[in-house]
Amino acid sequence: MIPEIGLAALWLSAALAALQLIGGLLGAGEKSHPLAALVRPAALLQAGLCGLAFLCLLYSFIVTDLSVLLVANNSHSMKPMVFKIAGAWSNHEGSMLMWVTIMAVAGGAIALIERRLPERTMLATLGAQAFVGLGFYAFLLISSNPFERLNPAPPEGSGLNPLLQDVAAAYHPTTLYVGYVGLSVAFSFAVGALLTRNVTPDFARVMRPWVLGAWIFLTIGITAGSYWAYYELGWGGWWFWDPVENASLMPWLAATALLHSASVLAARDALRTWTIMLGVVAFSMSMVGTFLVRSGILTSVHAFAVDPERGSFILALLAINIGGALALFATRAGTVAEGERFSPMSREGALVVNNVMLSAILGIVLLGTLYPLLTEAFGVKVSVGPPYFDPVSAIFFFPMMAVLVIGPLLRWRKDSFARVKWPVLIAAALGLAVLIGTAVLTDIAVLALLGLGLSIAVAVSSFMPLRGRSLRRLPLAVWGMCIGHFGLAVALFGMSADSAFQQERLIASDIGDVVDIGPWQVRLDAVKPAAGPNWVAMEAEMQVAYEGGKWRDARPQDRHFWAPPQETSEVALITRWNGQLYVAMGNQVQDGRWQLRLWWKPFVTWIWYGGLLIALGGVLALVGRVVSDLRRRSAAGKLAERREEQEARA
Amino acid sequence: MKRLIALLALVLALPLAAPVLGQDTMPPAPYAYQQLEDPALEAKAQELMFTLRCLKCQSQSIADSDAPMAGDMRHQVRTRIAAGEDPEAIRAWLVSRYGDYVSYKPHLSSSTWPLFAIPVIVVLVAGFAIVRRMRARK
Amino acid sequence: MRKVRIGLWVLVGIATFLFGLFAYQLSQPKEEFVKSAMVGQEIPAFDLPAASGSRPALSSADLADGKPKLLNIFASWCVPCAAEAPQLAELERAGVPIVGVAIRDREEDVDRFLATYGNPFTRIGRDDISEVQLSLGSSGVPETFVIDGKGRITYQHIGDIRPEQVSMILEELRKAGA
Numbered sequence: 001m002i003p004e005i006g007l008a009a010l011w012l013s014a015a016l017a018a019l020q021l022i023g024g025l026l027g028a029g030e031k032s033h034p035l036a037a038l039v040r041p042a043a044l045l046q047a048g049l050c051g052l053a054f055l056c057l058l059y060s061f062i063v064t065d066l067s068v069l070l071v072a073n074n075s076h077s078m079k080p081m082v083f084k085i086a087g088a089w090s091n092h093e094g095s096m097l098m099w100v101t102i103m104a105v106a107g108g109a110i111a112l113i114e115r116r117l118p119e120r121t122m123l124a125t126l127g128a129q130a131f132v133g134l135g136f137y138a139f140l141l142i143s144s145n146p147f148e149r150l151n152p153a154p155p156e157g158s159g160l161n162p163l164l165q166d167v168a169a170a171y172h173p174t175t176l177y178v179g180y181v182g183l184s185v186a187f188s189f190a191v192g193a194l195l196t197r198n199v200t201p202d203f204a205r206v207m208r209p210w211v212l213g214a215w216i217f218l219t220i221g222i223t224a225g226s227y228w229a230y231y232e233l234g235w236g237g238w239w240f241w242d243p244v245e246n247a248s249l250m251p252w253l254a255a256t257a258l259l260h261s262a263s264v265l266a267a268r269d270a271l272r273t274w275t276i277m278l279g280v281v282a283f284s285m286s287m288v289g290t291f292l293v294r295s296g297i298l299t300s301v302h303a304f305a306v307d308p309e310r311g312s313f314i315l316a317l318l319a320i321n322i323g324g325a326l327a328l329f330a331t332r333a334g335t336v337a338e339g340e341r342f343s344p345m346s347r348e349g350a351l352v353v354n355n356v357m358l359s360a361i362l363g364i365v366l367l368g369t370l371y372p373l374l375t376e377a378f379g380v381k382v383s384v385g386p387p388y389f390d391p392v393s394a395i396f397f398f399p400m401m402a403v404l405v406i407g408p409l410l411r412w413r414k415d416s417f418a419r420v421k422w423p424v425l426i427a428a429a430l431g432l433a434v435l436i437g438t439a440v441l442t443d444i445a446v447l448a449l450l451g452l453g454l455s456i457a458v459a460v461s462s463f464m465p466l467r468g469r470s471l472r473r474l475p476l477a478v479w480g481m482c483i484g485h486f487g488l489a490v491a492l493f494g495m496s497a498d499s500a501f502q503q504e505r506l507i508a509s510d511i512g513d514v515v516d517i518g519p520w521q522v523r524l525d526a527v528k529p530a531a532g533p534n535w536v537a538m539e540a541e542m543q544v545a546y547e548g549g550k551w552r553d554a555r556p557q558d559r560h561f562w563a564p565p566q567e568t569s570e571v572a573l574i575t576r577w578n579g580q581l582y583v584a585m586g587n588q589v590q591d592g593r594w595q596l597r598l599w600w601k602p603f604v605t606w607i608w609y610g611g612l613l614i615a616l617g618g619v620l621a622l623v624g625r626v627v628s629d630l631r632r633r634s635a636a637g638k639l640a641e642r643r644e645e646q647e648a649r650a
Numbered sequence: 651m652k653r654l655i656a657l658l659a660l661v662l663a664l665p666l667a668a669p670v671l672g673q674d675t676m677p678p679a680p681y682a683y684q685q686l687e688d689p690a691l692e693a694k695a696q697e698l699m700f701t702l703r704c705l706k707c708q709s710q711s712i713a714d715s716d717a718p719m720a721g722d723m724r725h726q727v728r729t730r731i732a733a734g735e736d737p738e739a740i741r742a743w744l745v746s747r748y749g750d751y752v753s754y755k756p757h758l759s760s761s762t763w764p765l766f767a768i769p770v771i772v773v774l775v776a777g778f779a780i781v782r783r784m785r786a787r788k
Numbered sequence: 789m790r791k792v793r794i795g796l797w798v799l800v801g802i803a804t805f806l807f808g809l810f811a812y813q814l815s816q817p818k819e820e821f822v823k824s825a826m827v828g829q830e831i832p833a834f835d836l837p838a839a840s841g842s843r844p845a846l847s848s849a850d851l852a853d854g855k856p857k858l859l860n861i862f863a864s865w866c867v868p869c870a871a872e873a874p875q876l877a878e879l880e881r882a883g884v885p886i887v888g889v890a891i892r893d894r895e896e897d898v899d900r901f902l903a904t905y906g907n908p909f910t911r912i913g914r915d916d917i918s919e920v921q922l923s924l925g926s927s928g929v930p931e932t933f934v935i936d937g938k939g940r941i942t943y944q945h946i947g948d949i950r951p952e953q954v955s956m957i958l959e960e961l962r963k964a965g966a
Binding site for chain 3: 674675676679680693705706718719722725726744745746747748749751752
Binding site: 363597 | 677678683684685696701702703707710711713714715716749750751753754755756757761762764765768769771772776779780783
């Protein structure tokens with residue numbers, strides 16, 4: 001019964017989305033159209049019903065209702081509860097249901113709380129949201145019904161794949177997903193603003209929290225994914241420029257650019273067309289990413305849930321939504337008035353550089369990721385990897401970081417270099433000192449060298465905007481900006497330090513051997529078998545000591561799963577503030593010694609701390625914006641009340 | 651203890667069962683998991699290995715892979731570097747065997763020129779966009 | 789403003805191009821194999837020890853004796869290699885000389901494999917570190933190369949030879965001068 005309720009709720013919410021679309025478009029076109037009054041209630045009800053459908057699916061997974069095909073294929077009564085729940089959306093149908101649920105809930109939230117924009121623009125926005133949603137409803141209901149029954153029900157489910165029972169595997173795709181879908185709201189706002197020719201600072205202010213929210217999720221998703229690859233693949237790499245990684249990076253780059261251009265539009269009413277375009281591009285990148293991952297047209301380590309037929313459906317949605325929006329945009333662009341002008345030496349000027357550079361990096365990543373696909377159409381196979389992406393993206397990334405040293409210190413509209421001379425010079429001098437010092441003392445690659453110098457300069461300057469201001473009265477959003485930029489510097493420092501100073505040793509070790517790796521001493525004491533619920537492993541009992549200090553345990557494993565048969569390397573990570581010792585165990589050599597792979601990776605953890613700091617900066621900015629919006633709203637409300645009272649008295 | 655022995659037997663039996671799975675049981679090539687003695691040469695080899703694609707894996711470099719063939723390729727790279735061969739010559743040797751697919755570092759050719767031309771255009775467009783903004787005010 | 793519009797239409801063009809590319813690639817079967825770039829080239833020089841007591845060793849000089857041959861890359865641990873054994877036997881019966889290269893294999897395993905599935909080879913070389921495999925541009929087992937009488941590679945077959953592909957292999961051999 002429960003799955004049928006879910007299915008009915010899904011059909012109803014699809015119908016409501018249709019109503020929302022029609023009402024939204026009519027209401028946007030004509031003042032006080034009768035259907036317009038139904039749009040907001042439809043959006044709210046749709047959110048509720050879609051949420052209900054999702055809860056029905058969750059329930060089926062929690063009780064392991066094996067008469068539901070999706071549950072029978074993806075779950076198992078013996079699974080731990082947390083993986084049963086995560087199992088509801090770590091398959092194609094469930095994840096698509098989650099996609100429309102997030103879209104519907106976001107649409108409902110806009111309908112409920114957003115009153116700052118002109119009503120026509122809001123109606124058009126909700127209509128656009130419903131339009132995008134309808135495509136996915138069609139996808140779900142026509143070709144991937146999550147509530148399909150299985151008769152007779154099997155005695156047991158088939159989904160006990162041990163490799164998917166990993167906490168990271170459960171939350172990492174989910175976080176990215178929320179980010180992808182969150183950008184659909186920015187897309188709808190952009191289309192709504194475009195349809196009603198109403199691109200104003202208010203539009204940017206209303207859109208910004210949604211972009212921020214999506215961006216926070218994307219940031220966390222990418223950071224977590226990178227750490228997961230680092231400890232799971234067993235070779236110490238944390239970014240491979242793999243197509244699927246790039247598919248998550250591209251929406252992030254677009255969202256980052258959008259975030260910055262939206263703040264220009266909000267504060268200064270400039271970059272109108274550009275901001276709209278980024279709104280469209282950011283969601284396009286989300287859909288392109290989903291398409292690339294789901295269709296399997298690119299070779300990737302992360303390839304899963306691949307199905308060309310679904311790929312064609314996503315491609316069709318992609319073409320309709322994005323092609324439509326771009327074409328609409330191209331016909332309307334002339335009618336969006338150009339915004340305010342500004343001097344190059346200003347906050348806006350710096351943000352323009354930021355946007356141009358981010359867009360350029362986005363273009364390069366898109367080009368490099370899709371290029372093999374293009375040549376394959378002509379029967380030529382090529383590979384594009386780190387030796388291409390690293391230097392080519394650096395051409396744009398490093399100048400952007402250099403501008404980041406000065407940008408946040410500048411005032412809006414017009415500023416002079418003389419005013420910010422000293423903080424900039426201090427930051428630049430420190431960065432240069434590190435750069436020159438490292439260049440003299442060591443022999444490392446140019447990119448790492450520039451990365452170290454710039455990360456120091458940006459780290460120093462990132463807190464300069466706090467200078468001379470009352471820390472207690474400073475808006476949270478400014479704190480968010482400082483911490484976010486500082487996080488970027490921290491991450492860049494970690495990347496550069498790791499690539500420049502990491503040390504590697506591959507050895508065959510006898511029991512009792514002591515090996516040096518960087519500042520560490522590593523001793524292999526014993527190799528013993530170990531067992532888990534669905535694996536057996538050879539476990540190395542090792543002792544490690546940093547610079548002759550206390551000995552600590554390290555226990556890497558060479559793990560064999562038996563269903564399905566797979567060999568994985570469970571690495572031992574010994575973390576210090578200044579880096580990580582990475583120990584992976586290999587096979588036994590013929591003379592009885594054991595293969596060990598050791599890395600000393602200085603400051604490598606700073607990459608992910610940096611990523612988390614960036615996300616934290618986003619959270620602070622989001623909270624700050626929302627709180628100040630609420631305060632402004634209640635102030636405006638009080639003002640209106642007082643005015644009414646006065647009028648009543650008069 | 652008995653359980654432990656049974657477990658150990660199971661672990662040791664796994665490689666024997668391997669032929670069914672289509673995996674060989676031979677020890678890896680000497681330099682698959684062993685570094686060169688000279689750190690400078692090893693660094694050279696490392697740098698090259700990170701830019702060569704493992705042909706048996708999905709999108710991984712031979713420096714990041716446990717596949718036996720990746721090990722054999724690492725052995726090739728290390729022994730050739732140790733013999734004094736130039737890294738780019740080794741890359742060229744592999745490309746002459748497997749085509750451009752084996753190298754993650756695209757080189758300029760009739761099929762890859764857009765990879766280099768487009769960034770140049772992007773630099774020009776980006777530079778133009780920024781300079782125009784700067785001029786617009788003055 | 790006109791410039792912005794032109795820029796946008798360029799963007800629409802790029803998007804359309806990408807959609808077209810995606811659609812085209814979705815409709816194409818995915819090419820999983822890496823083809824050797826050595827087809828049409830002289831076979832690289834090599835000299836391998838014997839992989840089995842039953843057959844002599846193999847060197848590149850043995851391949852340029854005027855008669856076209858098949859060079860089969862196989863291993864005892866590879867399942868498709870066993871599956872293609874009847875087809876190799878059929879080719880042998882048709883009078884095709886076949887030489888083998890055993891990848892990462894032990895002598896006793898090769899012997900057992902040949903005893904079980906038949907031995908169509910005239911010579912078998914033993915390639916413990918895939919050196920010859922790499923120099924031929926082969927990326928897996930089994931693979932079969934057609935070599936003409938002068939020791940030039942004229943054709944590469946990736947994967948096991950299916951029964952219906954035997955005639956195609958014979959045709960390739962004929963083209964190579966058999």
